[in-house]
Amino acid sequence: MGFEVSKRIYEESLKLIPWGVQTGSKRPEFLFFGDGPIYVAKAKGSKLWDVDGNEYIDYIMALGAVFLGYNRDEWLKFITEQMERFVLTSLSSVLEYELASEIAGFIPSVEMIRFFKTGAEATSSAVRVARAFTGREKILACGYFGWHDWANTGYGIPDEVKKLTIWFKWDEIDRVEGLLENDEFAGVIVEPVMGDEPTREKLEFLRDVTKRTGTLLIFDEIKTGFRFPSGSAQSYFGVIPDLTVLGKSLANGMPLSALGGKRDVMKEMAKLWISTTYGSEALSLASSLFTVREIKRAGIEKTWNLGEMMMSEISRILCSYGMDKNAKVVGYPTMFWVKFEDEDMERKFIRAVMRRGILLKRGGYNFLSMAHDRNDVDRTLDVVDEVLRRIGRGDDV
């Protein structure tokens, strides 16, 4: 399996594009450690083909953004028909209302909703709304919320901005109570699923303590939204936040994100300047309408069961080669992670399965889509079995 075309284009791109690519996790040194596919030629269902002509079963699925599968025929027809009518015009689109009606109530905390393009935009709007509603400034956070200033600690961000976001880890949950009781926070924003954390009890605890201290609880369901049997992590765990951020699976790969929440909180939004030219862009709204309706119609049970089987088979394979101390399978059936103790071993594993036609994610979730079927999973498990057997024995992969 060669990657010469990818490598050549990447070398040229580096001269024109800082990073060479647009998405941090797609940087070649992160994705396949500098020796794997970089550019895609075509994608269909659960498969993608790179520009060198290699075929893969994909479990990265656009970092979880594609849940129906790539380029499903009926989906393509639905958005193509919309494209023939209009994409973006001088007036708003009825699709905004239609989509809001589909999502309200399906995600329990969502009584009102606004649409955006990226996850970062939607999480930033949640923070603005929480600050306006509570009249407070600080945010307590656990997770990844995109690249905007309030959500990062790195180079290029003013110290004054950094001071307003306090970060915690799930194993420091006891600290949270003290922080919230001794200081005034506008909101606590968390990803409600991060590998094998948090437990339902930790989410319930957050709900209680935020209620008690007048702090808004914000769930970033950009990865989890529509990937859980009843539609969301909040319904799965039975813990309902004040605000919910959606993205990724919301529109099956088209750029759409959303902020939804309780009516009294969301009404505050009408007083704020939160606006974007592309908010009524109709292809993404149509894509989302098709996706949400299809998820509601078909349910995700088949995909969930397939993922459950995959998780338990990979755990069994790890055990059978005495590798259950080296790696474990964490997460949930539609988004799980083969978590290695040793980074070098993980690299070996990811590269070896990739070279056998299976794309798994380094240091993060593998995402199942509704297009993955039993044949894909059987083929994947055969490859995982062969690779782990070799690694377990210390053979070359």
Ligand SMILES: Cc1ncc(COP(=O)(O)O)c(C=O)c1O
């Ligand atoms: C939980 C979560 N929040 C926010 C974001 C940022 O979304 P985007 O990259 O669309 O801005 C991501 C992206 O990976 C995410 O997983």
